[in-house]
Amino acid sequence: MSKPIIQEVDSFVRMPNAKNKEFWNNKRIEHLRELALTGRSAYLWEDHSDSFRILDRLAFSNIDPLESNKNFLSNRDDVSLINEISSLTTLAYGRIKLSAPLYLGDMSFGALSGIPNIALARASDATGVINGTGEGGLHPDVAACKQITVQWASGRFGVDIDVLKTGQGIVIKVGQGAKPGIGGHLPGSKVTGPISRARRIPVGKDAVSPAPHHDIYSIEDLGQRIWALKEATGKPVFVKVGCTNYVPYIASGIASMGADGIIIDGAGAGTGAAPAVVRDNVGLPIDLAVSWVDRILTQQNLRQGFSVIAAGTVSNAEDTAKLLALGADCVSTGTATLVGLGCLMVHKCHIGFCPALLTNKLVDNPTKVLSLDKSVEWTSNLIYGWIEEFKWILKELNLKSASELVGRRDLLRGHNMNDETGAVLGVKIDNSEKTLIGKSPSQSFVQDDNYWTSILQSELRELSGSAGRSPGEAVITSMGSISAPFVDTPRSVCDWLRVDGAQVTRPSIDPYREEIETCSYLASGQIRLSSPIFFGRLFEKGIIRDIFSEVAYSLGLLFDSQNLSLQNNTFNSSLIIDHSEFINNPTSNISSITINYNEIDLLDQLIETNVPVFVRLPSKEKIIDNVKSLLDNNISGFIIDWDMNNDETTIDLAIITSEIDKLLRNTQIDNTPARSKLNLLVEGSRVRGAADIFKLIGLGADAVGISKSALISLNYDPDKNDKFDRDKAHEKLEYFILGLQKELKLLAGAAGISSIQNSLTGNRELFRSLDLDPEIRQRLDIKPGGAP
Amino acid sequence: MNKFKIISKDDCGVFAVLRKKNSNKIPSSIAIDGIECVRFRGSKYGAGFACFDLNNSSPNDYYLQAFVANKNIANEIKNILHDSNIIIKQENFRNISAIQLPLSYNLIVSTTNSLHFARTIHDINNKFSQPEYSARVYSSGNYLEVYKDIGYPLDVAHSTGLVTNDSNTIVTKLKNLFGYSQKEKMGDLWLAHTRQPTNSPGSSAIWSHPFSFFNTAIVHNGDISSFGANINFLNSRGVPNLVGTDSEVVSFIVDYLARVMNLSMEEIGIILSNPYDRFLYRMGADKSRQIRNLLYKYRGSQLDGPFTILTGYSDGEDVYLLSMIDRSKFRPIVIGEDQNYIYMASEECQIRSLSPDSTIWTPEPGKFVLASMNRGIIESGRTSEIIVNSASKNELIQIQKTTYSSKNLINADDLSSYELNRQIKIKLPDNEKSITLINVRGQRYLGVDLPKGTKLNIYGTAGNCLANFNKGTEICVYGSAEDNVADTMHEGKIIIHGDSRDVLGYALQGGKIFVKGNVGNRAFILMREYEESRPVVIVGGRADDYFGEYMAGGLAMVLGIDYIDSANDEQLVGNFLATGMLRGSIYIRGKINSDSIGLKPPMEDIIRYLEYLNSKGIITDDLFKKISSSSDINLEILQELLPENAFHFIKKLFLSKYSVKLNIEYRKLNDFDRKMIEPHLKEFVSCFNLSDEIHNKLINSHYTVISSIDKSKELHSPTVTEIEE
Incomplete structure (x- = not known):
């Protein structure tokens, strides 16, 4: 048999123009490519003036970036100037020695296609940094390298006692920044021969890594795992976690349990595949976490010798220096090394056809592969160039070694951020203009046409099956997040809120195999919703309303209908109808009635009918007083309608939801809090999808109404109403709701809650804000991210 | 604030x-x-x-205990109590070890108004919580004291x-x-x-x-x-x-x-x-x-x-x-x-x-x-009768009293996990393959890195993480083992005479595990096989929830030997059995309700969808009544009873691209099963000295048999023609 011709790729593909605003923009990518091609430093300070990332809004106070770059360029060729400067780093109480504070992060054989795995490991050996090999066993050529760590993850793929004893240390992977609280699922189609051998699983069979480690549900369990591994191997043990609400305490727990270091992976980090709703809403960015981790460990006398490794959007030597100054010992970078191997940031790793051949499906006899020699060269060059830049930065800071920089928050200044964020970072705020420094995203109202981004619209269509091939499934994506508020512009208050990921102190829950209850009971248990979702009022008329009422019935939801011809009697039980319709045509089997707050003189008449009544209010400041005056009536609750009387006095639904929830909790009726009797339904055409629903419930809503997003998911065009396929639309709308339900379960599972109504409603502890205007943050009663 | x-x-x-x-x-x-x-x-x-x-x-006397920063603060508390007409009958102080609030102020107070007393405690706690705690009431009961x-x-x-x-x-x-x-x-x-x-x-x-x-x-x-x-x-x-x-x-x-x-x-x-x-x-x-x-x-x-x-x-x-x-x-x-x-x-x-x-x-x-x-x-916390291996328990005590004759003996009494593991390593010279531990009381990490072929006997309660990463050690526990036994075990044999608690055999990839008693939650999750390496696990008692979750190979059996003569169909496993199972075979003696297998949508949601289909005329009233009155609706039943279009609509509630359909049967063992199971069952029976009668009863019992549906690649699941019996 003739050997197939293998084409070796040994050059980069030119970067296409990005469709959306990217964190990994061409500027960052071109910089890394230059390092990879030359092995030399390029420049020290990048222009981040268009970035919202908090790290990009930090600057070293005694450095003028433009001057410093200029100075560097004129001296760059005289390497003797940095000969005296040391980038040496030690980890794990001195047991691991590195040439620089650089860890090439944890990408598995399987997520990457083999050649990149070998390249990272060999380049680490060549340059003296270290490579985390990820879950999924070791490629034999990787196992032959010295500067590696092996990973112990929830699927236990490819590990046995011998593999665990290979390398410098063991990484217990509890979570990752791109998807804290979410497990992994390698589809059978990707389990090809080479993967099968490394993971010790049959070809073609799915490989599932559960969301939690089922032996680690608590800090003492983690301690037990750390010591079991140490007892068996004698190796240093690191714990990798996603960056979540309690990360300073988690770090302290990990240190006191006897681990040798923590790898904290922040939001925005890359991933081979993740549910978009999780990637874009769960977890905190690394920059907010490092400072308090360092401070708490120091306070508790746990810092000395224990390693703090910071990961997630680490893109260059400048980021490295800032994260060290914030308190890390070392940084971990995954995406940057892929960029150095030609990654084009197309966000399609999960499909298996990578244009740069980095994450494509692994087969026994490929026809086109990356050149291994070239890959090792690129990665080694990238590291050499990175280290050189890092040393120049140390020189600019008048420091002699990397370790002198660790924890020097005094050298940093925060720009374009609020004082609370400065306090979380432990840096002083400087509001003067600084060149090349990132901006704070504006908090102004976003017009409708800019509100529904193309990414959002296509995700909604994927849920319903109008696009894509997995109707009713959570939307999957890959690589780092480009969402608000650190990359994209925030469009509503919800965009500033991040969801907690459960890890270490409690397990996350896998919604595909374990129970997460989405059902919600309203009106003292009279109404059951299968999910805390209802259809809000539609502006559109005609057949589309019938479809909504049918799906509300078939899936056990409600439809806040208006002027609907009540034909099919059965479906009435899923309708909330307007009081005027009810008075004209009293039917007994509707779910509930809604009445506008300014028409409540009719309330007594309605309440006599024993049908639950919800009072409808606009999302406005002044309605708080109306709510107070209504509490003595025998109503079932309120509907806050974002669209009602919409004008310039309308404010974000999130704020009003939270304030009314708090008001109801703090007001007593007959010696019980009003909230225990009254439901809070909120709706609006601007409610986008599962993340908004989840956050609004967390701020106190019992159920959230959607309307426009459902229409977008159906590709509904009112002008083509006559060509509308009613059956297909019905089917799609059902899939859309089931998809939202799955996404809600993913978010709940990631946060470690198994019952949405009982555990999420009003549970603000599960959320953190990111550099949100402190006044709004206090109205929401949400803590700032990163603070302990 | x-x-x-x-x-x-x-x-x-x-x-x-x-x-x-x-x-x-x-x-x-x-x-x-x-x-x-x-x-x-x-x-x-x-x-x-x-x-x-x-x-x-007496119901009017309370033990009131508070941590306080100093005696001045205690005096302030005393004044608040006085002002609230709460009578102080006794008081004393005790220095504790804490650095903050190093004093415990202990009182016996008397009041007839408990609501007022509760408010007073909240007032005290509120007053002394800012800017940092200077006092905190930590006990206030009539019948209890806290230390x-x-x-x-x-x-x-x-x-x-x-x-x-x-x-x-x-x-x-x-x-x-x-x-x-x-x-x-x-x-x-x-x-x-x-x-x-x-x-x-x-x-x-x-x-x-x-x-x-x-x-x-x-x-x-x-x-x-x-x-x-x-x-x-x-x-x-x-x-x-x-x-x-x-x-x-x-x-x-x-x-x-x-x-x-x-x-x-x-x-x-x-x-x-x-x-x-x-x-x-x-x-x-x-x-x-x-x-x-x-x-x-x-x-x-x-x-x-x-x-x-x-x-x-x-x-x-x-x-x-x-x-x-x-x-x-x-x-x-x-x-x-x-x-x-x-x-x-x-x-x-x-x-x-x-x-x-x-x-x-x-x-x-x-x-x-x-x-x-x-x-x-x-x-009791169990719906089933509690049968706790009383037989094996007595037997264990006997064994513990008589079998301490091995020369390679370590008395684990008072040794920490670390010390015990060091002693095992010291006592295990190159040519010695067997070692016995007595008086084991929860020591952990036993047998995590012993040379292939070593035999470890444990008397007592083996602590968490027994036999993790095991690659060829044989371990026999005369007693129970606690959580997380045999995690990522590749080879070897574990025999447990008592129970084994939660998360037994996580990612088990080879070897054998025999448990005479019960196993806890999430036993054998992610257990899997690869090429010739195929784990076999047999549980003599019963198992709790999530048995075989994510299972991707091997053979797992639950026998419920204590119930072998019971007339009722005892549910030997808890809920969510085989959820997310991808491959392998599970045999549970007796008929397991399909409601307990895998993860289904809530019954209300299923019934509601059926009502919808009924109201649209897609299914008839009779059919709706027939299905909805059944206590056990599952996807297979729906597929069987519903017209094709109705099934097409409703199945979206059940299926996702991540769900794998399971093949579930209730039947006696056929020739194929027996060939696969009998050698292991014989070994199990002899391992625990069970009678031939029990062996025969086990072989002739009905089992709920669960395997993945992918028959072509599944070596061990019976094909349709083999299920004649």
Whole structure:
């Protein structure tokens, strides 16, 4: 048999123009490519003036970036100037020695296609940094390298006692920044021969890594795992976690349990595949976490010798220096090394056809592969160039070694951020203009046409099956997040809120195999919703309303209908109808009635009918007083309608939801809090999808109404109403709701809650804000991210 | 208030012991021994005890205990009490070890107005909480006193005056339960706790457990994810000023429900442990409505996330001990009962070391266990009869008494896990392949890195992480093994004569595991096979939830030998059996309800969709009635009964691209099965000296057989033609 011709790729593909605003923009990518091609430093300070990332809004106070770059360029060729400067780093109480504070992060054989795995490991050996090999066993050529760590993850793929004893240390992977609280699922189609051998699983069979480690549900369990591994191997043990609400305490727990270091992976980090709703809403960015981790460990006398490794959007030597100054010992970078191997940031790793051949499906006899020699060269060059830049930065800071920089928050200044964020970072705020420094995203109202981004619209269509091939499934994506508020512009208050990921102190829950209850009971248990979702009022008329009422019935939801011809009697039980319709045509089997707050003189008449009544209010400041005056009536609750009387006095639904929830909790009726009797339904055409629903419930809503997003998911065009396929639309709308339900379960599972109504409603502890205007943050009663 | 309070996340060891009506009062040394046994679960950052004693108090007298910064603060508290017309009958001070609030101010006070007293306590706590704590009331009951501080349990017992120096030797010797000093504190119920804080202020005892308010005290192990919702619940019901731990929140909720709302302990058990809605459905319309109304009424008080909570409560008539565990049973709990006492503990070794012959069981996930001094066990936490390997237990005691003759013997008594593992390595010379450990009491990591071919005999209770990463060691446990046995084992053999607790055989990839007794939650999850390496596991008793979750190969059997002559169809496994199973074969003796297999959408959602299909005329009224009246609706039944288009519509509720369809049959073993199973079953039977009669009965029983549907690649699942029988 003739050997197939293998084409070796040994050059980069030119970067296409990005469709959306990217964190990994061409500027960052071109910089890394230059390092990879030359092995030399390029420049020290990048222009981040268009970035919202908090790290990009930090600057070293005694450095003028433009001057410093200029100075560097004129001296760059005289390497003797940095000969005296040391980038040496030690980890794990001195047991691991590195040439620089650089860890090439944890990408598995399987997520990457083999050649990149070998390249990272060999380049680490060549340059003296270290490579985390990820879950999924070791490629034999990787196992032959010295500067590696092996990973112990929830699927236990490819590990046995011998593999665990290979390398410098063991990484217990509890979570990752791109998807804290979410497990992994390698589809059978990707389990090809080479993967099968490394993971010790049959070809073609799915490989599932559960969301939690089922032996680690608590800090003492983690301690037990750390010591079991140490007892068996004698190796240093690191714990990798996603960056979540309690990360300073988690770090302290990990240190006191006897681990040798923590790898904290922040939001925005890359991933081979993740549910978009999780990637874009769960977890905190690394920059907010490092400072308090360092401070708490120091306070508790746990810092000395224990390693703090910071990961997630680490893109260059400048980021490295800032994260060290914030308190890390070392940084971990995954995406940057892929960029150095030609990654084009197309966000399609999960499909298996990578244009740069980095994450494509692994087969026994490929026809086109990356050149291994070239890959090792690129990665080694990238590291050499990175280290050189890092040393120049140390020189600019008048420091002699990397370790002198660790924890020097005094050298940093925060720009374009609020004082609370400065306090979380432990840096002083400087509001003067600084060149090349990132901006704070504006908090102004976003017009409708800019509100529904193309990414959002296509995700909604994927849920319903109008696009894509997995109707009713959570939307999957890959690589780092480009969402608000650190990359994209925030469009509503919800965009500033991040969801907690459960890890270490409690397990996350896998919604595909374990129970997460989405059902919600309203009106003292009279109404059951299968999910805390209802259809809000539609502006559109005609057949589309019938479809909504049918799906509300078939899936056990409600439809806040208006002027609907009540034909099919059965479906009435899923309708909330307007009081005027009810008075004209009293039917007994509707779910509930809604009445506008300014028409409540009719309330007594309605309440006599024993049908639950919800009072409808606009999302406005002044309605708080109306709510107070209504509490003595025998109503079932309120509907806050974002669209009602919409004008310039309308404010974000999130704020009003939270304030009314708090008001109801703090007001007593007959010696019980009003909230225990009254439901809070909120709706609006601007409610986008599962993340908004989840956050609004967390701020106190019992159920959230959607309307426009459902229409977008159906590709509904009112002008083509006559060509509308009613059956297909019905089917799609059902899939859309089931998809939202799955996404809600993913978010709940990631946060470690198994019952949405009982555990999420009003549970603000599960959320953190990111550099949100402190006044709004206090109205929401949400803590700032990163603070302990 | 804009200052961020510290939130403390705890993980810990817990212990409780309750006396039965006609037994003597319980001395403090039992509580101390029970918790010191799992000292390794905690840390120096805090421990504590609560002692309930009914005889010792009148309903108007309260033990009021507060940590205070100094005597001036205590004086201020005294003044507040005076101003509130609360009479001080006794007072004293005790120095404790904590750096912050180093003084415990202990009073006996008297008042007839308990509501007013509660408000006064809140006022005191409020007044002395800003800018930082200068005082904190930590105990205020009629019938209980709390002893808590910084340090390990024994340190705390000393610093709080529970034991004196001369009784030190008694409590450190775990075995020696005789001859307690009469000076010891005696009680009807003891709770004990050793704390492993994730966040460790470590300088103040206010974060130590138990947390107590009025006649409720709790000790907790876990992390409540519903914390924020629970705080809302309390705040809106007038309970302010929490110190910021999820554990404290629970003590206030229990007190509120019991004392203020007058709910029974049974009702509190249901509300807090928050049963799955799907299980309520199974109870029938009336019962489920009743419970749902209860849950709805107190919504916000339900607990979520991992927890084991031991609650003590007294109403002045009786003393209750309530244990609650989360519905996924993420935290360990073991219940024990002997002639005199009822025990609840994190680990079996705690109970065994105090009462070697006690009956020991674990509750089902999400089930509470309730006992009282006057009534004994009220709720056992199991729907099935508790059969706890009584035969093997007696046998074990015999074996323990007679078989200590091996020359390679290590007495594990008083050795830490680390020391015991070092001793094993020292005692295992190159040519020696066998070693015997006696008096093992929960020591961990045994057999994690022994040379291939080694044989390890363990007498006692093998602690967590036994035989992890095993690659060819044979281990025989004469007793029970605790959590996480044989994680990532590739080769070798594990024989357990007693029970094995949760997460047994996680990612087991080869070798054999035989358990004579029961196994806990999530046994054999992610177990898998690769090429010739195919694990075989046989459980002689029963198993809890999530048996074989994510299973991707191998053979797993549950035999329920104790039920072999039972006429009823005993459910030998819990819920969510084989959820996410990808490959391999599971044989469970008896007929398992399909409702317990895998994860289905809630029944209400299925019925509702059927109603929709019916109302659209897609299915007939008769068909709708036929299906919806069935107690066991599953995808297979729907496929069989529904017209094609109706099935097409409804199946979207069940299927996802991540779900794998399982092949589920109930039948006798066929030739194919027998060929595969019989050699292993024979080995199992001879391993535990079971009779031929049992072997024959097992071979001739009916089994629920679960395998993945992918027949072409599945070597071991029978094809249709083979299922003639």
